[in-house]
Amino acid sequence: MSRNSSNQYSIYSEVNSADDESILKETYHYTLIVILLEYMAEPRFHVNSTGAPQPLRDEMNQKSRSGEFLLREQSSIGSYQNSSSAKDYLLVALTERLSLITRNQIKVTDPNFKRCLLKFYNDYFLDPNMKIKLKQTSNIEDIVAYFSQSANKELNKVLVDNFSLELYRQVASFLELLINCTPEKYMADFKPKLEAMKSTFEPNRYRPLTKRYSLDMNSNVPITAQRQPSWNLDDISHIGYFMKLFAMDKMKIQYDVNDILKHLSLSSYKNELLELRVKVKNSSFSLSVSDFPTEREYRNWQNYIFGETTQLIDKFSSEQISNINAPTPCIPSNRKAIISKLFELIIQSEYKNDEKVLTLSKESTFFIFKCAKYWLSDFPSTIASLFFAAMNKVLFTNDMLNVEFVEKSIMMVSNLFLRSRETKELTTWNNYDRILWVKTLRVICSKTFKSISILLSKLFDPNLPSFSPYLSFYFTIKYTDRYTEDYLKSTSFEKKWAESLRNNINRACQTYYQSLVSTLPRDETLEIQHIQDIAEKIYKMIEKLQKKYPKPMFEDVNIAFVVADFLINAFLVDLETMLRFVKHYHKIASKSIAPVDGLECYKAIVDLREIYVQIKPNELFPINLESMFGQYLQALNDDIKKRIMHVVKSSIKAEKWVRMNDATYYSTSIVDIFRLVNEAVQIFTKFDWEDQYEIAYLTTNILSEFTEGLKYYCSKLQNLAENDLQMDVINLITVTPESTPLSSGIEKLDKKGKTWSFHQMKRALKSKPSIMVPAPYEYTVRTCVILNNLDAMLGMITRLDELVKPQELSKYLSEAKAKPNRSTENSNNINHIFTIRVLNTMEVHADTNDGFSNLRVTLNDSNRKSELGSTRIIEDSLNPIWDEEFELRISNKEKAYIDFLVWHHSDAKNTKMVELCAKGHVVLDPKRFSDNGLPSEMSIAMSPKGHLNIHVTLETEKMDPLFCIGNAYRTALRSKEKLLNMIVTKFSTVVAHIISKNTLKFVKAEKKNYVGKDAEEVVYDAIVPLFDYLNSNLSILASELPKELLFEVILKAWDVILLRADSMLLPSLSSISSSGLVNSARKSIWRNSISSNPTISGFGKPLTEEDISIVFKWLDALCIDFFHNEGAGPSIENLKNVKYTNMLNIPKFYGTSVPELKKLILQLEKSYDQYLDHIYNQDHATIQLIRTQTMGVSRHATIMGSSTKATREQLKDIIKEEEHDPLKISADKMDVILRILLAKGEFHFVYKNLERRKKLLKKMENKRMARNAAMGKKAIQ
Incomplete structure (x- = not known):
């Protein structure tokens, strides 16, 4: 047989490709020969001599090969059991002898015996486990059996003519070795037994058989007569199974047996075996060394086949029956094909269909x-x-x-x-x-x-x-x-099958997809939802398959991936056609596809696109879905924008202005508005639109429209609150034991209704049971709900910010600006937002008896011929401070023409009884302002006299979600702040009446009548009416406002009290600019010193140190005892704010001499200069910023400063840092000292110091303008 590589698979071809009919006949023939040979070899046809039973060679060979060699003739040896000590001595001696042989110190002439000894030594003396087993043996026979096993394994590796005789010879040699190793004292016990065992293995005990057939040597029954085979089928073993196997009848088989016997020759079979054994020995049989992985494996096979042929030769070594000229071969030439066929027949016969x-x-x-x-x-x-x-x-x-x-x-x-x-x-x-x-x-x-x-x-x-x-x-x-x-x-097994399996999956997908498409209507009932349904079914099926089969089979055959690839591509091929049919049928029926329906279909297909990207990350999606479905997105955006203002107006119209429930203080209108905008922006995000710029742009459009709706909503709420809070004259009533109850017992004041008589105050302070309690203002529920709505609006905008993520949207829009085909805003449609902050007036007042006025400022837009807004009325004021903001929006190329009208209300209760005091005009050109939102100060000359001080900020509208969110938040915040101011304005009149210089006079006069502790009680009794009044008003608000919002009202009221106290304690630095004080400042020092009691217009005579002490006792009592109230009110930290802390400098320095104060001013000028330098080194700073507020406060008031929660928190931190800046604290301290000097009549010194500031500010401003001009920045008016 050829053994080159081209014939490596010849065996398989032989087994499976030969002619089946021919092979079947040969199988039948050669199998029958085997049955006949076995029949001949049966023990009954052999003769055995009488005497001791002899071992069967075939059995001995088989058991020797299997390593289970048994000592024959053990009956002659007996069951002698050696003592453990005798056996141990023998093992020690044997170990030493084998060790010497291993080291070649003892020569062994027989190479096979030496190999067997070395194998035995290696197996049982060097292996720890086997050595233990050897020591545990109880007799010598076991040791001999172990040696026979090792010898059997070793002799299988060499070629010997007679394996059995060679094995017997080696065992006999080992017994001789044991006799030589036996110690002398145990020789009498061991030697006779060993000799007897040795004689058992002598070769002459196994005489060759002289008869034709072997006997069963295991049989103890002596047979004295020779039997001959009958060749009758009934006498032949296994013939029944043979008949079944080949499905032959008995007569046919008997005929074939008789025919085979004519040519069957044992000698011929033996010659076949002898020839094959020679081939095996000469390595010329069916296999060679090259057919095995190692030579050792080849030798094992060679020894095995050699032993098999030898065993068969021994089995059939007797004389043949007769000489046959043409013997039939017993071993088939194509034996593997024959035996394979036999195996097939056996398996077919043995297997039952229900067997496992x-x-x-x-x-x-x-x-x-x-x-x-x-x-x-x-x-x-x-x-x-x-x-x-x-x-x-x-x-x-x-x-x-x-x-x-x-x-x-x-x-x-x-x-x-x-x-x-x-x-x-x-x-x-x-x-x-x-x-x-x-x-x-x-x-x-x-x-x-x-x-x-x-x-x-x-x-x-x-x-x-x-x-x-x-x-x-x-x-x-x-x-x-x-x-x-x-x-x-x-x-390439897997590769071929991978392609086949993919094809099978695709065929299954084709059938499935056709079943889906077949459900589509073919008439006007076809809707876009049908397409969506197919997409969703495909997605769910892919998801189901991915969950069931998460891992690939092999070779990247991922079932879900292959299915997704086929179904998605098939769907996309038909998608445009299906949509075209939907539009066609809708056009016939005069219908249109609802935007939401179109986008829901888009969303379903987007889910498929996400799968497609996962399975094919390096390929583009075949179609542009955004282009195909963009019309529905734009239509939805337009619908939402229309709905926003409609929902705002309808929610106001349907509003009942009551809280939603006991736990929710705001009303339904604010919920309806924000539900709409939240759903609107979520609609865009849930569709997973791939073009993030388009989503950002449309979301910004929604937010812009929402901001406009919010401005409208806040404006309406503000108007409603103003109507509820129409200012009335607050009449103070005195409640005494003799007076009538609060509801009816009202005692009028003097004819002016605004001053206290000494005797009235004296009675009030002397009579312990008598307290002066103003009637509390009855705030309406609607006012409180409006305030709650405005407050809740801020939190809802913050949550909207978290939902929209405006920073991300703004990023997409910013990136799009670089692309010419994607302009985010049209420069021609850009609007500017001016914020006009009305601060105060100087020397503007009505012609009244006492010089005090009830002033209000109205702002009119000349271009639109409409009123922009109006401030609240400040009563009994000389230079009133409003600090109110008004917003104006103009187009890009437009200028704003604003008229300011100052009105005096002779009767504050009747707003129609007014007279015009002054008017002024200003032109606001966007080109002359920086649009960073930081304030620029303007002083408007009023006619016929005086000035109106305002701050103007400019911001440019942006199509940016940050700007929209910031604009909405600032609008709500301003509306809330304005309403808070209007609410606490109701306290201002009472605060002004009680915390006044008249009260100070009464207290000091009354204290003279008391000493010690009683005198101190007089101080505090004077503000008990304020306690009662504030408590009454706050109790009304507490029933309708949440705790946090109530605290804000309290802090606003506290600011009113601090502002009133501050204006009473010291004159303001702005009063130095009035003509009277300026002229006074220009007088010579000796002329100023003539007046022992200098007075300041609008302030009066300065207070004494005792007055200062009394005022701060009042403030301390209000702060700690009333507002904080042992933790029930706002925290001490919030009450002792920057304003209050700075006011504490007044009692600290008020008693200091004028020279010392001037010296302090000179020392503080250096730090003040550093403060200005620090401010002007910041970007976008202005002169007006120094005069009014810190950078953080200014930025916090801008739209972009309100754009996100993070930005607002950051600016709050900056404001806190600026408030605690040592330079800022030093500057505030300097202002207090200058005001003290102003109160002490040092007009000239204060005037010179303020003039120095102006020059320094002008110098720094010029440097800043030059720096900005060099950097190309817009100048600030």
Whole structure:
């Protein structure tokens, strides 16, 4: 047989490609010969001499090969048991002798005996476990048996003519060695027994048989007569199974037996065996060394076959019956094809359809092993591979492979033929057996994948098929050994099947997709929802498959991926056509596709796009969905924008102005508005629109419209609150034990209704039960709900900020600005937002008896001929401070013309009784302002006299979500602040009446009548009416406002009190600019010193140190006892704010002498200069900023400063830092000292210091303007 590489698979071809009919006939013929040979060898046809039983050579050879050599003739030795000490001495002596032989210190002339001794020494003396086993033996016979096992293994590696005789000879030599090793004192015990054992193994005890047939040497029945075979079928063993196997009748087989006997010759069979044994010995038999992985494995096979031929030769060594001229061969030339056919017949006969594993009968195993033995094919790997191939051909033929049955079949083959661990390793097999085994496994793997292919056709059934058993079985086979794995790789097995499985999946997908499309209507009932339904079903199916089959099979055959690829591409091919039909039918029916329906369909397809991107990350999605569905997105945006203002107006119209429930203080209108905008922006985000710029742009449009709606809402709420809070004259009433109750007992004040008489105050302070309590203002529920709505609005805008993520949207818009085809805003449509902050007037007042006025400022837009807004009325004021903001929006190329009208209300209760005091005009040109939102101060000359001080800020509208959110937040915040100011304005009149210089006079006069503790009580009793009044008003608000908002009202009221106290304690620095004080300042020092009691217009005479002390006792009592109220009110930290802390400098320095104060001013000028330098080194700073507020406060008031929660929190932190800046604290301290000097009549010194500031500010402003001009920045008016 050729052994070149091209014929490596010839065995498999021989087994599976020969003519089946011819092979069947040959199988029948040669199997029958084996039966006849076995029949001849039966013990009944052999003669045995009488005497002791002799060992059967065949049995001895078989047991020797299996390592189970048994000592024959043990009956002659007896059951002598050696003592443990005697046996131990013998083992020690034997160990020493074997060690010397191993080191060649004792020569052994017989090479085979030396090999056997070394093997025995290695197995039982060097192995720790076997050495223990050897020591535990109880008799000498066990030691001899262990040696025979080692000798058997070693002699199998060499070629000997008569294996049995050679083994006997080696055992006899070992017994001789034991006799020589026996210690002298145990010689009498051991030597006779060892000699007797030795004689058992003498070769002359096994005489060759002289008769024609062997006897059963295990039989103890002496046979004295010779029997002859009858050749009758009834007398032949196993013929019944043979008849069944080949389905032959008895007569036919008998005829064939008689025919075969004519040519059957034992000597011829023996000659066949002898020739084959020579070939085996000369390495010219069927296999060579190159067919084995190592020479050792080849030698094992060679020794095995050699031993098998020898055993058969010994079995049939007697004389033949007669001489036959033309003997028939007993061993088939194509023996592997013959035995494979026999195995197939046996398997077909033995297997029952309901069996879970093939079970072989005793008769079948006889034929399997006997035939393989006679035909020299029973080497473990050979018979196993042939039988396995036959099983595959016969049993594994169903369309759906039973993997459990195959696994058990493989296990059965392994247990039946491959009993040792070594024989189970394919690494020890010859090429032919291994290739046949591996090819059989490959065929089984192919059948496995055919089963998977069948299951794939059911991929879209309700119950998904399970591939795990098949895949697990395949990979178990693949990785059982490296040969199978390498063979599968070399034949591109997985690659070929991967393509086949993909095709099967695609065919299943095609059928499934056709079933989906077939459900589409073909008439005007076709809707876009039908397309959406197909997309959703495809998505759910892919999701279902991905969940069921999360991992690829192999070679990247991921079921979900292949299905997704086919279904999505098929759907996309038809998508445009399906949409065209939908539009066509809608046009016929005069209908239109609802934007939400179109976008819901888009969303369903986007889900498919996400899957597509995952399975094909390097490919673009085949179609532009955004272009296909963009019209629906724009239409939805337009619808929402229209709805926003409608919802705002309708919610106001339907509003009942009551809180929603006990736990929710705001009303339904604010909920309706924000529900709409939240749903609107979420609609865009939930569609997963790929073009993030477009989503950002449309969301910004929604936010811009929402801001406009919010401005309208706040404006309406503000108007309603103003109507509720129409200012009335607050009449103070005195409640005494003798007076009428509060509801009816009202005692009028003097004719002016605004001053206290000494006697009235004296009575009030002297009479402990008598308290002066103003009637509390009855705030309406609507006012409180409006305030709650404005407050809740701020929190809702913050949550909207978190929902929209305006920073991300703004980023997309900013990136789009660089693209010419994606302008985010039209410069021609840009609007400017002016914020006009009305601060105060100087020397503007009505012609009244006492010089005090009730002033209000109205702002008119000359372009639009409409009123922009109006301030609240400040009563009894000389230079009133409003600090109110008004917003004006103009187009890009427009200027604002604003008229300011100052009105005096002769009756504050009747707003119609007014007279015009002054008017002024200003032109606001956007080109002359920086649009950073920081304030620029302007002083408007009023006619006929005086000035109006305002701050103007400019901001440019942006199509930016940050700007929209900031604009909305600032609008709500300003509305809330304005309403808070209007609410606490109701307190201002009472605060002004009680915290006044008149009250100070009364208190000091009353204190003279008391001493000690009583005198102090007089101080505090004076403000008890204020306590009662504030408490009454706050109690009304507390019933309708949440705690946090009530605290804000309290802090606003506290600011009113501090402002009133501050204006009473010291004159303001702005009063130095009035003509009277300026002229006074220009007088000579000696002329100023003539007046012992200098007075300041609008302030009066300065207070004494006692007055200062009393005022701060009042403030301390209000702060700690009333407002904080042991923790029930706002915190001490919030009450002792920057304003209050700075006011504490007044009592600290008020008693200091004028020279010392001037000295302090000179010392503080350096730090003040550093403060100005620090401010002007910041970007966007202005002169007016220094005069009014810190940078953080200014930025916090801008739209962008209100854009996000993070920005607002950051600016709050900056404001806190600026408030605690040492330079800022030093500057505030300097202002207090200058005001003290102003109160002490040092007009000239204060005037010079303020003039120095102006020059320094002008110098720094010029530097800043030059720096900005160099940097290309816009100048600030």
